[in-house]
Each structure stands twice: as C-alpha cells, then as structure tokens.
Amino acid sequence: MFKKIIDILFFLNKTAQDHYKVLKRNIIIIMLLITILPLVTMIVINYFQYKSHLKSQIIAPLYAMADKTKHSFELFLDQRLAIIRFISTTYSFENLSNEQNIKKILISLKKEWRGFVDIGLINSQGELVSYAGPYSLLGKNYSEQISFQETQIKGRYISNVFLGYRKYPHIVIAVQHLTDTGQTWVLRATIDTDFFDALILSMGLSRQTDAFLINKNGILQTNSLYYGNTLEKCFLDLSKLNLRSSNFEGTDDKNKKVIIASSAFSIADYILVIVQPQSVALKSWYALKTEMVIIFLISLAIIIFAILKMTSVLIKRIKTSDEHRENVLTELQHAQKLSSIGRLAAGVAHEINNPLAIINEKAGLMSDLIGLSKDFDKKSKFIDLTCAILNSVDRCRKITHRLLGFSKRIDIKIEPININQIINEVLDFLEKEILYRKIDINLILSDSLVLIESDHGQIQQVVLNLLSNASAAVEDFGWIKIETKNIDNGGISVKISDNGCGIPEDIIKNIFDPFFSTKKGKGTGLGLSISYGIIKKLGGQISVESKPGKGAVFTFELPQKPIELEAING
Numbered sequence: 001m002f003k004k005i006i007d008i009l010f011f012l013n014k015t016a017q018d019h020y021k022v023l024k025r026n027i028i029i030i031m032l033l034i035t036i037l038p039l040v041t042m043i044v045i046n047y048f049q050y051k052s053h054l055k056s057q058i059i060a061p062l063y064a065m066a067d068k069t070k071h072s073f074e075l076f077l078d079q080r081l082a083i084i085r086f087i088s089t090t091y092s093f094e095n096l097s098n099e100q101n102i103k104k105i106l107i108s109l110k111k112e113w114r115g116f117v118d119i120g121l122i123n124s125q126g127e128l129v130s131y132a133g134p135y136s137l138l139g140k141n142y143s144e145q146i147s148f149q150e151t152q153i154k155g156r157y158i159s160n161v162f163l164g165y166r167k168y169p170h171i172v173i174a175v176q177h178l179t180d181t182g183q184t185w186v187l188r189a190t191i192d193t194d195f196f197d198a199l200i201l202s203m204g205l206s207r208q209t210d211a212f213l214i215n216k217n218g219i220l221q222t223n224s225l226y227y228g229n230t231l232e233k234c235f236l237d238l239s240k241l242n243l244r245s246s247n248f249e250g251t252d253d254k255n256k257k258v259i260i261a262s263s264a265f266s267i268a269d270y271i272l273v274i275v276q277p278q279s280v281a282l283k284s285w286y287a288l289k290t291e292m293v294i295i296f297l298i299s300l301a302i303i304i305f306a307i308l309k310m311t312s313v314l315i316k317r318i319k320t321s322d323e324h325r326e327n328v329l330t331e332l333q334h335a336q337k338l339s340s341i342g343r344l345a346a347g348v349a350h351e352i353n354n355p356l357a358i359i360n361e362k363a364g365l366m367s368d369l370i371g372l373s374k375d376f377d378k379k380s381k382f383i384d385l386t387c388a389i390l391n392s393v394d395r396c397r398k399i400t401h402r403l404l405g406f407s408k409r410i411d412i413k414i415e416p417i418n419i420n421q422i423i424n425e426v427l428d429f430l431e432k433e434i435l436y437r438k439i440d441i442n443l444i445l446s447d448s449l450v451l452i453e454s455d456h457g458q459i460q461q462v463v464l465n466l467l468s469n470a471s472a473a474v475e476d477f478g479w480i481k482i483e484t485k486n487i488d489n490g491g492i493s494v495k496i497s498d499n500g501c502g503i504p505e506d507i508i509k510n511i512f513d514p515f516f517s518t519k520k521g522k523g524t525g526l527g528l529s530i531s532y533g534i535i536k537k538l539g540g541q542i543s544v545e546s547k548p549g550k551g552a553v554f555t556f557e558l559p560q561k562p563i564e565l566e567a568i569n570g
Contacts, residue, residue, distance in 0.1 A: 023315065031307045036303060066261040069200070069203050073272065074265055076115075076199070077265075083109065084187055085175045087105060088175050097129055102131070105119060109189075116191055117189075117191060124183065128140045128141070152176060156176070157174040158172075161221040169192070170193060171190070173188075200222060208280045209274065212227070214238070214271050226252070226275070238262075258275050261273075359389065363390050417453075417454055419459070430464075430467060433471060434471065438476060439477070439479065449485070453561040459538070462534050463494070465527040474551075478498065480496065482494070493557045496554045497553040498551045499551040501549065501551075502547050502550050503548070505548070512529055512542075
C-alpha cells in the first residue's frame with residue numbers, strides 16, 4: 001500500500017513537471033505567432049513595395065539617360081541633315097557642279113561642323129557629277145545603291161554605319177532637291193562616326209555600364225564594351241526591344257543579370273541601348289535589403305529573447321504560486337492530521353489518566369500504611385515497590401502530557417533555555433547506546449549562543465527524536481554531527497547530520513506526515529510529526545535535506561521569543 005502511494009506521488013510530480021513544460025511550450029508558440037507573424041507580414045509587404053519603388057526610381061533615370069543621349073544623337077544628325085538641305089536649296093545644280101565651288105563648300109562645312117568627310121552631287125540618273133573629298137569617286141554611279149533609291153522615295157536618307165571604300169566606319173546623309181522645272185538631283189555627304197563614340201563617353205557611365213548603338217537588324221553601329229565591335233552582330237538577346245523605347249530586366253550570354261534601357265531614333269534606323277548589371281543598378285536596393293534583413297533578424301532575436309525571458313518568468317511565477325498553494329494545502333492537511341491525532345491523543349490520555357489517578361491514590365495510601373505500620377520482614381522492599389509504582393505513575397503522566405501536545409489546548413511553559421544544555425542532556429540519555437555502537441558524536445556548539453524563550457521539555461523531545469532517528473540511520477562506527485549557531489533574526493539554528501542510509505527523494509516530502517516511517521515496521525511514524533508540530537507551535541521552522549546513501553541533515557530554527565504567546569497556547 002505504501003509503495004503504491006509513493007508511486008502515485010512520483011507520477012503526479014512527473015506529470016506536474018511535464019505540465020509546466022507543455023505550458024511553457026504553448027505560451028512560447030502562441031506569443032511567437034502573435035508577434036512574429038505580423039512582423040513577417042509587414043516585412044514581406046514592405047520588401048516588395050520598396051523593391052518595386054526603388055527599381056522604378058533606379059531604372060527610370062537609366063531610361064531617361066538613354067532617351068536624353070538619343071536626343072543628342074538625333075540633334076547631331078538633324079543638324080547635318082538640315083545643313084545639307086540648306087546647301088541644296090541655296091545653290092543651283094550648276095553651281096554645285098563646279099568643282100571649285102563644292103570644294104569651298106566642304107572646307108566651310110569641316111570648319112563649322114564636326115564630322116563631315118566629303119560631299120558629292122548626284123544627277124537624276126545616279127551619276128556622281130561633282131565631288132569634293134579625299135577619294136576618287138567622280139563619275140561613280142549610285143543608281144543601284146539603297147542610299148540613292150531611298151532618297152528618291154523619301155526625299156532624305158541617313159544610312160546605317162558601313163565601311164565602303166574608306167574601310168572606316170561612316171554614315172551617309174543625302175537629300176533630294178526638286179527644281180521648278182521638275183528636275184531632281186541628290187546632294188550626298190559622308191560623316192565619320194567618331195562623334196558617336198564621343199557622345200557615348202559624354203554620358204559619364206560607370207565602368208561596368210555599357211552603351212552602344214544598333215540598327216533594327218541588331219548590327220552594332222558603335223563598339224560595345226561587352227557584346228561586340230562595330231558592324232558585328234550583337235550577341236546580347238535584344239528581342240524585347242521595341243521600335244520606340246523600353247526598359248526591362250534580363251540575362252546576358254554570361255548568365256549575368258542586367259537591366260536594359262533602350263530608346264529608338266525617329267530620324268534614323270538606330271536604337272541606343274544601355275546595359276547595366278543589376279549589381280550596379282540595384283546597389284542601393286541590395287544595401288537596403290541587407291539592412292532590412294539585419295533589422296529583421298535583430299528584431300526577431302530581441303522578440304524571441306523577450307518571449308523566452310517573459311515566459312520563463314511567467315512559468316516560474318506560476319510554478320512558485322502552485323508550489324506555495326501546494327505547501328499551504330500540505331500545511332493545512334498536516335495540521336488537520338495533527339489535530340485529529342491530537343483529539344485522539346487527548347481522549348486516550350483522558351482515559352489513561354483516570355486509572356492512573358486511582359493507582360496513584362492507592363499506591364500513596366499503601367505507602368502511608370506501610371510507613372505507619374510496625375517493622376516487619378521485607379518492609380523496606382515493600383516501600384521500594386510502592387515508590388516504584390508511584391514513579392511509574394508519574395512517568396505515565398508525563399507521557400500522557402506529551403500526547404496532549406497534539407492538542408491545541410495544551411499549555412506550553414515558556415522559559416529561558418540554553419539549547420546547548422538540552423543537547424548535552426539528550427546525549428547523556430543516549431550515552432549507553434552511542435558508546436555500545438561506537439558512534440562518533442561531533443559537537444560544533446557555539447559558545448556565544450543566545451538564550452531563547454521556549455519550552456524546555458518540548459525542545460528536549462525534538463532533539464531526542466532527531467538524535468534517535470540519526471542513531472537508527474547510521475551503522476555501527478558511524479558519525480553524527482550536531483551544530484548550533486545564532487541566526488540573523490536573533491534566534492538559533494540547530495543542524496543534526498549523519499552518514500546514514502539517507503532518505504529517498506520520492507518520499508522525503510512525506511517525512512513529517514503522521515504514521516509515515518522509513519524504519520520498515522520498526523517505528524510508529526510519530527516522532528518526526530511530533531517534532532514538526534512542536535517546532536511550528538514554538539514559532540520555528542524545520543527542514544530536511546538528504547540523498548540516498550549520503551546521510552541526512554535535519555535543521556530547525558527557533559526564534560529568540562515566540563511571536564505571539566496566545567497563538568502558541570491555543
């Protein structure tokens with residue numbers, strides 16, 4: 001039965017510990033969900049919002065630069081086209097046919113306008129009838145060339161970049177002139193593309209950013225930093241480029257993520273393309289993303305730390321509250337048990353006291369009669385026997401008096417006592433057993449121990465019970481150590497330790513319960529309960545520490561004076 005009770009208590013204790021672990025885990029999970037989910041949601045929303053906003057803010061200037069530079073190119077080309085048209089309307093066919101006149105015009109063009117290489121006059125049959133420039137092109141027929149045909153149809157023409165006779169990249173600008181008589185002729189000029197490279201350099205792009213011109217067939221019109229040279233096919237996938245302008249994200253042939261901005265010319269078949277690595281274009285975004293991640297991780301760490309700390313404190317307080325409540329309930333149950341035993345003991349003592357009174361009366365009468373009678377054989381023996389009866393009766397009265405200690409109505413005799421003296425008295429009582437078993441008694445008694453006001457007899461009973469238990473726990477040749485000292489509140493502390501068998505952890509909580517014994521049927525289980533009740537009545541505290549095989553330590557503390565004598569008395 002006792003083993004079953006111990007098993008139940010152990011199971012309940014284990015269940016309680018698991019309960020706190022589950023409660024702590026659930027609180028942590030709930031608090032994490034409540035705090036982290038909104039944080040993560042906010043971070044994710046802000047992440048995509050900032051990303052979209054920053055991309056637009058970063059890509060927009062790139063496109064604006066492409067469009068602005070495109071306008072510079074167009075202005076350059078439009079100016080040269082306007083000059084050629086102005087010459088064709090200012091001079092007649094005859095004037096332009098004069099070699100000296102057209103040379104003067106070329107000199108003037110080179111002086112005032114950058115880029116011009118040569119100029120020539122082509123009649124309606126496509127024959128070059130007049131030419132000024134570094135090459136021998138006079139008499140060349142252009143009727144089969146696209147430049148002449150396009151000029152005849154549209155009235156003007158700006159060619160793609162090509163090499164031609166010069167073996168150097170250049171373009172052709174041509175305009176058609178219609179006279180009043182219906183005669184047509186074409187004025188044609190060649191312009192080198194050095195200015196194209198100069199315009200691109202003037203954009204002030206970073207070293208990792210590439211800018212170049214292509215035609216609508218994907219042929220490079222200028223050198224590219226990464227994707228080929230002039231008149232080569234650009235191997236960057238530009239399929240997403242439209243005929244006007246665009247910007248998009250893509251991947252180049254080296255699998256590098258890039259941002260591409262483009263702007264198409266209106267007066268020529270050119271497209272200005274700017275290619276910038278995402279690592280450069282989105283540098284500020286990557287920095288912001290890193291900061292956001294760091295802030296999130298720091299916030300997450302702080303939240304988790306705070307939750308764990310708060311949960312630990314909360315669980316600790318709940319556990320402390322539960323333990324306090326359990327201790328209060330235990331104290332109440334213990335008090336109820338002691339009260340029940342006290343009432344039982346009071347009844348038993350009352351029933352015993354009546355026959356004891358009769359025995360005491362009759363024994364006293366016998367003693368008086370023997371004393372008054374004449375001398376007879378063995379008179380002294382009869383006197384000794386009656387004295388023994390009276391002593392036994394007195395002893396029984398003391399025992400019943402101690403039984404009445406469980407009753408709240410028992411009176412306690414408060415007087416100044418020296419705890420060291422009581423310890424020595426008890427040791428004298430146990431001297432024979434201690435000597436017989438050769439138990440080593442180690443006394444560490446304070447010389448400056450204060451006198452306390454308490455009940456001498458009941459304190460003696462406590463010390464006797466504790467020393468008896470210690471003596472029963474140790475083997476022969478074992479040891480018992482007794483220490484006394486003053487404590488801060490003005491009272492005293494008594495510690496009784498031994499090297500006995502110790503008390504198992506699963507039953508140490510029940511050590512002060514009435515009828516609970518570790519002596520396996522040899523004890524009543526009342527000694528420690530009586531001691532506990534006495535110490536509590538006297539306003540003190542008693543505790544035990546023990547591990548199996550390492551002995552036990554019983555410590556009780558008593559105030560210098562009971563706080564309320566009325567409370568002690570009843």
